[in-house]
Amino acid sequence: xxxxxxxxxxxxxxxxxxxxxxxxxxxxxxxxxxxxxxxxxxxxxxxxxxxxxxxxxxxxxxxxxxxxxxxxxxxxxxxxxxxxxxxxxxxxxxxxxxxxxxxxxxxxxxxxxxxxxxxxxxxxxxxxxxxxxxxxxxxxxxxxxxxxxxxxxxxxxxxxxxxxxxxxxxxxxxxxxxxxxxxxxxxxxxxxxxxxxxxxxxxxxxxxxxxxxxxxxxxxxxxxxxxxxxxxxxxxxxxxxxxxxxxxxxxxxxxxxxxxxxxxxxxxxxxxxxxxxxxxxxxxxxxxxxxxxxxxxxxxxxxxxxxxxxxxxxxxxxxxxxxxxxxxxxxxxxxxxxxxxxxxxxxxxxxxxxxxxxxxxxxxxxxxxxxxxxxxxxxxxxxxxxxxxxxxxxxxxxxxxxxxxxxxxxxxxxxxxxxxxxxxxxxxxxxxxxxxxxxxxxxxxxxxxxxxxxxxxxxxxxxxxxxxxxxxxxxxxxxxxxxxxxxxxxxxxxxxxxxxxxxxxxxxxxxxxxxxxxxxxxxxxxxxxxxxxxxxxxxxxxxxxxxxxxxxxxxxxxxxxxxxxxxxxxxxxxxxxxxxxxxxxxxxxxxxxxxxxxxxxxxxxxxxxxxxxxxxxxxxxxxxxxxxxxxxxxxxxxxxxxxxxxxxxxxxxxxxxxxxxxxxxxxxxxxxxxxxxxxxxxxxxxxxxxxx
Amino acid sequence: xxxxxxxxxxxxxxxxxxxxxxxxxxxxxxxxxxxxxxxxxxxxxxxxxxxxxxxxxxxxxxxxxxxxxxxxxxxxxxxxxxxxxxxxxxxxxxxxxxxxxxxxxxxxxxxxxxxxxxxxxxxxxxxxxxxxxxxxxxxxxxxxxxxxxxxxxxxxxxxxxxxxxxxxxxxxxxxxxxxxxxxxxxxxxxxxxxxxxxxxxxxxxxxxxxxxxxxxxxxxxxxxxxxxxxxxxxxxxxxxxxxxxxxxxxxxxxxxxxxxxxxxxxxxxxxxxxxxxxxxxxxxxxxxxxxxx
Numbered sequence: 004x005x006x007x008x009x010x011x012x013x014x015x016x017x018x019x020x021x022x023x024x025x026x027x028x029x030x031x032x033x034x035x036x037x038x039x040x041x042x043x044x045x046x047x048x049x050x051x052x053x054x055x056x057x058x059x060x061x062x063x064x065x066x067x068x069x070x071x072x073x074x075x076x077x078x079x080x081x082x083x084x085x086x087x088x089x090x091x092x093x094x095x096x097x098x099x100x101x102x103x104x105x106x107x108x109x110x111x112x113x114x115x116x117x118x119x120x121x122x123x124x125x126x127x128x129x130x131x132x133x134x135x136x137x138x139x140x141x142x143x144x145x146x147x148x149x150x151x152x153x154x155x156x157x158x159x160x161x162x163x164x165x166x167x168x169x170x171x172x173x174x175x176x177x178x179x180x181x182x183x184x185x186x187x188x189x190x191x192x193x194x195x196x197x198x199x200x201x202x203x204x205x206x207x208x209x210x211x212x213x214x215x216x217x218x219x220x221x222x223x224x225x226x227x228x229x230x231x232x233x234x235x236x237x238x239x240x241x242x243x244x245x246x247x248x249x250x251x252x253x254x255x256x257x258x259x260x261x262x263x264x265x266x267x268x269x270x271x272x273x274x275x276x277x278x279x280x281x282x283x284x285x286x287x288x289x290x291x292x293x294x295x296x297x298x299x300x301x302x303x304x305x306x307x308x309x310x311x312x313x314x315x316x317x318x319x320x321x322x323x324x325x326x327x328x329x330x331x332x333x334x335x336x337x338x339x340x341x342x343x344x345x346x347x348x349x350x351x352x353x354x355x356x357x358x359x360x361x362x363x364x365x366x367x368x369x370x371x372x373x374x375x376x377x378x379x380x381x382x383x384x385x386x387x388x389x390x391x392x393x394x395x396x397x398x399x400x401x402x403x404x405x406x407x408x409x410x411x412x413x414x415x416x417x418x419x420x421x422x423x424x425x426x427x428x429x430x431x432x433x434x435x436x437x438x439x440x441x442x443x444x445x446x447x448x449x450x451x452x453x454x455x456x457x458x459x460x461x462x463x464x465x466x467x468x469x470x471x472x473x474x475x476x477x478x479x480x481x482x483x484x485x486x487x488x489x490x491x492x493x494x495x496x497x498x499x500x501x502x503x504x505x506x507x508x509x510x511x512x513x514x515x516x517x518x519x520x521x522x523x524x525x526x527x528x529x530x531x532x533x534x535x536x537x538x539x540x541x542x543x544x545x546x547x548x549x550x551x552x553x554x555x556x557x558x559x560x561x562x563x564x565x566x567x568x569x570x571x572x573x574x575x576x577x578x579x580x581x582x583x584x585x586x587x588x589x590x591x592x593x594x595x596x597x598x599x600x601x602x603x604x605x606x607x608x609x610x611x612x613x614x615x616x617x618x619x620x621x622x623x624x625x626x627x628x629x630x631x632x633x634x635x636x637x638x639x640x641x642x643x644x645x646x647x648x649x650x651x652x653x654x655x656x657x658x659x660x661x662x663x664x665x666x667x668x669x670x671x672x673x674x675x676x677x678x679x680x681x682x683x684x685x686x687x688x689x690x691x692x693x694x695x
Numbered sequence: 696x697x698x699x700x701x702x703x704x705x706x707x708x709x710x711x712x713x714x715x716x717x718x719x720x721x722x723x724x725x726x727x728x729x730x731x732x733x734x735x736x737x738x739x740x741x742x743x744x745x746x747x748x749x750x751x752x753x754x755x756x757x758x759x760x761x762x763x764x765x766x767x768x769x770x771x772x773x774x775x776x777x778x779x780x781x782x783x784x785x786x787x788x789x790x791x792x793x794x795x796x797x798x799x800x801x802x803x804x805x806x807x808x809x810x811x812x813x814x815x816x817x818x819x820x821x822x823x824x825x826x827x828x829x830x831x832x833x834x835x836x837x838x839x840x841x842x843x844x845x846x847x848x849x850x851x852x853x854x855x856x857x858x859x860x861x862x863x864x865x866x867x868x869x870x871x872x873x874x875x876x877x878x879x880x881x882x883x884x885x886x887x888x889x890x891x892x893x894x895x896x897x898x899x900x901x902x903x904x905x906x907x908x909x910x911x912x913x914x915x916x917x918x919x920x921x922x923x924x925x926x927x928x929x930x931x932x933x934x935x936x937x938x939x940x941x942x943x944x945x946x947x948x949x950x951x952x953x954x955x956x957x958x959x960x961x962x963x964x965x966x967x968x969x970x971x972x973x974x975x976x977x978x979x980x981x982x983x984x985x986x987x988x
Binding site for chain 2: 030
C-alpha cells in the first residue's frame with residue numbers, strides 16, 4: 004500500500020512535463036495584462052506552492068491511509084503491553100480528593116476509574132477497591148463489569164486520610180485469588196504526599212512459586228498532571244480562657260498553614276456561633292509557611308457553646324473550618340461562711356479568699372456571712388459553700404448541707420481553731436473526704452526558725468485538673484508556702500460513699516488537700532487555713548489561681564473545659580456520670596454514629612466519619628449539651644504537594660510505572676482516519692484556491 | 696430597426712452603406728431635428744468694409760440710410776467639424792462581428808452624413824501607421840464622398856499616436872471648431888489624451904467616442920494564452936483565470952480615468968462597445984448634446 008505514496012510525485016511530474024503550448028492571441032490592452040501579471044505574481048507563486056503542497060498531501064495521505072497506520076503514543080507503553088492481567092482498580096477516596104477547581108479530584112478520579120475499567124480487555128478479570136481510612140478487602144477479580152461500575156459510581160470521598168499503600172497491599176492480596184499470571188494494580192489518586200508512604204515497601208503479589216513478584220502498576224493521575232494544588236488549612240486551634248477580657252471571654256488562636264507557592268494576603272478568619280460571626284480577623288500567610296492569629300471572643304451567657312472557626316475557603320474547603328464545643332463558665336454563686344471574722348480586714352478569716360474569688364475575670368459571685376448567718380442561708384441559692392474555720396453545725400444544718408452537696412453543690416472546708424475534729428466527724432462525717440483526727444503543729448509562728456521548721460507541700464498531683472497550672476516554675480508558688488499547723492486526717496472509712504483522693508501532701512506525708520465526690524456534688528478539704536493563722540499560703544502567688552480552680556472544680560466546670568481532641572477516623576470515649584445515660588450519638592449530618600458500651604461503663608463512639616459537632620442524646624432522646632464534642636480533620640491530608648514522578652518510579656519500579664498511565668493501556672489511535680480527514684480538508688482547500 | 700444591430704451592419708460591405716444605415720436610423724429616431732432653420736436665413740446687418748463680398752450688399756438699406764450694409768446669413772456661421780479616427784493596429788481588434796475600427800469608421804461616416812446634411816463643414820483626420828491623413832472640412836455635398844472614401848480605405852496599422860493628431864489639429868483648426876475623437880485611447884503616451892482634451896481650452900467643442908471591445912471589458916479567456924501586442928513586439932504568456940480579477944481592476948481604472956479626465960475638461964464622453972447598436976450610441980450622444988445647448 005505504501006508504494007501508493009509514490010503518487011505524491013504526480014503533481015511534481017505534472018508540473019515538470021505538462022508544458023502545454025499556449026494559444027497566441029493578439030490583444031490591444033496588453034499593457035494591462037502585463038501590469039496585472041506583475042501585481043499578482045507573488046500571490047500566484049504562493050498559491051501555486053500551496054496548490055502543489057495540497058495536491059501532494061492528498062495523493063500522499065490517501066495511500067498511507069489505506070495502509071491503516073496507528074499511533075502508539077508512548078514507546079515505553081508499547082514495551083509493557085503483555086498478556087492478560089487480573090486488574091485491581093484502587094480509587095483514592097481520601098479527604099484530599101475533595102479538592103476542587105470546579106470539578107473535584109474525586110469526580111475526575113472516578114472518571115479515570117471508569118476509563119480504566121472500560122480499557123480492560125474482555126479476558127481480563129477485575130476488581131475495585133475504594134481506598135478509605137478503613138479499607139475493606141475488595142471482591143475477588145471477576146468479569147461482572149456492571150457491578151464494578153456500580154461500585155465506582157457509588158463511591159464517595161471521605162474526610163479521612165487514606166493509606167494508599169495499605170490499600171494497594173489489600174488489592175494485591177485480592178489479585179492473588181486470580182489464576183492469571185499477570186497482575187496489575189491501577190492506582191487512581193491525586194498522588195499527593197499524604198497519599199502514599201514511599202518509605203514502605205511497594206506492593207507485591209505471590210509468584211508461581213510463592214515468591215513475591217511486583218505487579219504491573221498503572222498510575223492514573225486524578226489531578227491531570229497539575230504541578231501543584233494550592234491549599235491552605237486550619238491546622239491547629241487553641242481555645243483558652245481570656246480572663247483579662249472577662250469571665251466568659253475566650254481567646255481563639257488559629258494556626259494556618261499555606262501549602263501553596265504563593266503568599267496569601269487578607270485571609271479571613273472568623274469565629275461563628277449559630278450563624279453569627281462573633282469575631283473576625285485577617286492573616287497574611289507566606290508561601291509554604293504558617294501564621295497564627297488570635298481572636299478574643301466574649302460570650303454573653305454561660306453554658307455549652309457549639310460553633311466553628313472558618314477561613315476563607317479554597318479548593319479544599321473542608322480543611323478551612325473546624326468545629327468547637329466550648330463550656331463557657333456560668334456565674335457561680337458562692338456562700339462563704341466566715342468562722343473567724345475580724346475587724347481588721349487582713350486578719351479576717353475570709354479576707355484573702357474573698358479577694359481571690361472576686362478578682363477580675365472570676366465567674367464567682369461571693370456572699371460572705373458569719374457562722375450564725377451562714378447556717379441560716381438557703382444553700383439552694385448557691386453553687387458553692389465555703390466553710391472557713393467554722394464550728395461544726397447542728398444536726399439539722401448538717402443535714403441541709405449534706406442534701407445540698409448530694410444534689411450537686413460544691414463544698415470547700417478549711418481548718419482553723421474553731422474546728423473540732425470530733426464534732427466535725429460526728430455532724431459532717433458523711434461529707435468529709437476523710438475524718439479529721441487532730442491538729443498538728445509543725446512550728447509555732449513566733450518561733451525564730453519558723454520559716455525553716457514549717458511544713459511544706461512535698462507532693463502535688465499536678466496531673467489533676469485542680470493543680471494543672473502549677474507545673475514547672477509555677478509549682479514554686481505552692482511548694483514555697485509554709486504551713487505552721489494543719490489537721491491530720493484519718494484513713495478512708497470503709498462505709499464512706501466514695502473513695503477520697505489526696506491531691507497534695509506535706510513533707511511528713513500528711514494530706515494537705517483531699518477531695519471526694521458525694522452524690523452529685525464534690526467536697527474539697529484544705530487541712531490548713533485560708534488566712535495567715537496556720538499558714539502563709541494566702542499570701543503566695545499560687546493562692547488566687549488555686550482558689551479559683553477550687554471553685555471551678557467543685558462546680559464541675561473544670562472537667563468540662565477539658566477539650567476532646569478527636570480526629571476523623573478515630574473513636575471517642577464518653578464517660579457518663581452517675582445515672583446519666585447515653586442512648587445515641589448523632590453526627591453533623593444527623594446520622595447516628597456507632598456506639599459501644601465498654602465493661603467499665605464508658606461508651607466508645609465511632610469511628611467518626613466526618614468533621615463537625617457530634618450531639619450526645621440521653622436516655623430520653625434529649626441532647627446532653629455538656630457531652631457534645633467536635634471532630635477535626637487530619638492535617639496530613641491538607642498538604643497537597645505532589646509526589647515527584649521520579650520518586651514514584653523509584654518506589655514502584657521503573658519497568659512497571661507508566662508516566663502517564665492513562666495513555667498506556669488505551670488502544671492505539673487509528674491514524675488513518677486523521678489522514679483521510681486531512682486529505683478531505685486538503686481537497687476542499689484546493690477547490691477553494693482554484694476558485695479564487 | 697433590426698437592421699442596425701452589429702451583426703446586420705457587419706454584413707453590409709463598406710462604410711458608406713453602414714454609415715448611411717446608421718444615419719437613417721438616427722434620423723428616424725429624432726423626433727424633432729435640432730438643426731432646422733440653420734440654412735441660409737438672414738442673421739444680421741454689418742456695415743460694409745473693404746473685402747466684403749459685393750453680392751451681399753443690401754441695396755434697400757442703402758436706399759433708406761444712404762450707407763452700405765452687408766447682409767450676413769446664418770450659413771456663414773455654420774459648424775466646422777473634424778472627425779479624428781484612430782486607425783492604429785489595436786483598433787483592428789475584434790472578438791465579435793465588428794472591429795473597433797469598423798465601428799469607429801461607421802460612426803464617423805454617419806456623423807459626416809448628418810453634418811453635411813445640415814450644411815456643416817465636415818473634415819477628417821485619420822491616424823494610421825503613425826501618420827495623419829487629413830481631409831480638410833468642407834460643407835459641400837460632394838465632399839461627403841471624399842470623406843466616406845477615406846474612411847473606406849482606412850486599415851488598422853501602426854501604433855496609436857494621439858499626440859501627433861492633437862498637435863496637428865492645434866495647428867490647422869481654427870477656434871470654435873467641433874472635434875470628434877474616435878479611439879480606443881490605448882496610447883502609451885500619457886500626455887496624448889491631455890493634449891486632445893486641451894483643444895477644449897481653445898474654445899473648440901470636443902467629443903470623445905471611447906471604443907472598447909467586449910472581450911477587453913470582460914476578459915473572457917480561460918486557457919493559458921500567449922497575448923501578443925498588436926502595436927509592437929511585446930508578448931506575454933499567462934493563465935488568464937489567474938490574472939482576470941486584477942486585469943478587470945486595471946482596465947476599469949483606465950476607463951474611469953479617461954472618463955473623469957473628459958469630465959474635468961468639459962468634454963462629451965461616450966463609451967462605445969463594439970457589440971452595441973450604433974444608432975443608439977449616436978442618439979444618446981445627440982440627446983446629450985441637445986441637453987447641453
